[in-house]
Amino acid sequence: MAKRKPAFVLGAILLSLSFVVSACGGTGNGNSPASPGASATASATASASPSQAAEETAIPSASAAAEGTRSYETDKGVVEIPAKPQRIVTDYYGGELLAVGANVIGVEPTAFDNPFLKDLLANTQDVGYPTNVEKVLELQPDLIVVMYDDSYEALSKIAPTVHIPYGTATNIYETVELFGDLVGAPDKAEAFIAEFEKRAAEGRERLKGVVDENATFGIYELTDKGELWTFGDNAGRGGQALYNALKLKMPEKNSNDNQTLQLSMELLPEYAADYMFLTVYDPEKKGEALENLQASAVWSNLDAVKNNHLFMNDFDTFYRYDPIAITEQIDLFVDMIVERTEANKK
Known part of the structure; x- marks a missing residue:
């Protein structure tokens, strides 16, 4: 397990930055202060x-x-x-x-x-x-x-x-x-x-009764080199929308002290969530790393995979962490969760 900022994240910042936010998905720690009141x-x-x-x-x-x-x-x-x-x-x-x-x-x-x-x-x-x-x-x-x-x-x-x-x-x-x-x-x-x-309040209201209040939600990314990472509330990939706006729970073992954390496949179950959102950093569109992940017994035995609570998120859409992107990602997450919940009932 590593607690460094992933090299691919730094490369992508140089090539694909849009938080932070977050700047910046993107990254850094900090709690949101009370918002200023809007004038007339x-x-x-x-x-x-x-x-x-x-x-x-x-x-x-x-x-x-x-x-x-x-x-x-x-x-x-x-x-x-x-x-x-x-x-x-x-x-x-x-x-x-x-x-x-x-x-x-x-x-x-x-x-x-x-x-x-x-x-x-x-x-x-x-x-x-x-x-x-x-x-x-x-x-x-x-x-x-x-x-x-x-x-x-x-x-x-x-x-x-x-x-x-x-x-x-x-x-x-x-x-x-x-x-x-x-x-x-x-x-x-x-x-x-x-x-x-x-928008955040409306999103939280839409999720009432849709997901259990104790359910956990995790953000993950797979690189073209087969590295697997998990993300906190301010490292892009939708973290601010998911955790700060919608106030959904991250896996207990995860922490905003580690905005990006590399996982081994052996440790993945400890950091898995009831709902898992995965982006894939694969600029050459090889697909090999994703195929290997999906073929893994560890991956296929995760509750989120077995319960159809795994979401494949577009990298370019969820990598972004400017304020406009964060706000728009709120509805994207809510729509995904609501639609999947309804589909799973059929």
């Missing part, structure tokens, strides 16, 4: 879905450019940023910025594969990875936000550049508050959280 203005926006709210608020106001600048403290020192930035380029924070209505004009390439952001990025340019400095210069941003500081010095010569390291925020509440403050839109942050909590 925020309440009107919150009636739409997170994707709709982000799309409707992404167009900057004409007067915002005249609102001046402010000092913003970062790990690189204090940066003078626009009070209401109008043209933002980012590497991996597209979803976080869109959640608070920011106008994202450039983002790294894998963001366009994020099923929850595709429509919102219709007018956004691919700035490459590593970030193409010349492309950014062409876009003439007034703010640049980066997770990685590879090109920080060059980018900071183009526009005010804010470095927010991976894992700075540890849940959707902290993430939305952070980015709402960054772009001068705390009202949009409040509206987003209000909608998130509404």
Whole structure:
């Protein structure tokens, strides 16, 4: 058993990041603080879905450019940023910025594969990875936000550049508050959280009487190398939606102290759950690792497998952990559980 961050997770972050959240599935520990109350203005926006709210608020106001600048403290020192930035380029924070209505004009390439952001990025340019400095210069941003500081010095010569390291925020509440403050839109942050909590409450209500209140739910991932991992509430793969929004129980032996934990097949039964959600990291679509897992006697004897409580989740859909993805994953989980429960009764 290993208690390190899996190498494939780090590789996927570089190639496929959309939590955290979580940043970031994605990863880091922390309990969600109480959500801020929505203002009257925020309440009107919150009636739409997170994707709709982000799309409707992404167009900057004409007067915002005249609102001046402010000092913003970062790990690189204090940066003078626009009070209401109008043209933002980012590497991996597209979803976080869109959640608070920011106008994202450039983002790294894998963001366009994020099923929850595709429509919102219709007018956004691919700035490459590593970030193409010349492309950014062409876009003439007034703010640049980066997770990685590879090109920080060059980018900071183009526009005010804010470095927010991976894992700075540890849940959707902290993430939305952070980015709402960054772009001068705390009202949009409040509206987003209000909608998130509404969707979470509706999801919990739909599951009443469908699953036993003591049932456990586990998130797992198989790699193309045959490694098997289990995930906590803030390592992507839907953990924030499943555990924090829907408040479903993780297996007793699992812990958020180990957001990612590698399992041997011998230990898998100890970390198994009544309901198990499996993603497969298999970029070349070989399928061999999954076939071997399914042929294993240990796997086939798990209660979740025998009771038809095993769910195969699309990697790209559930890997994502930006606030928009987390919110949309709530309904995906609820739909899966309800539909499977009904099917098992037939």
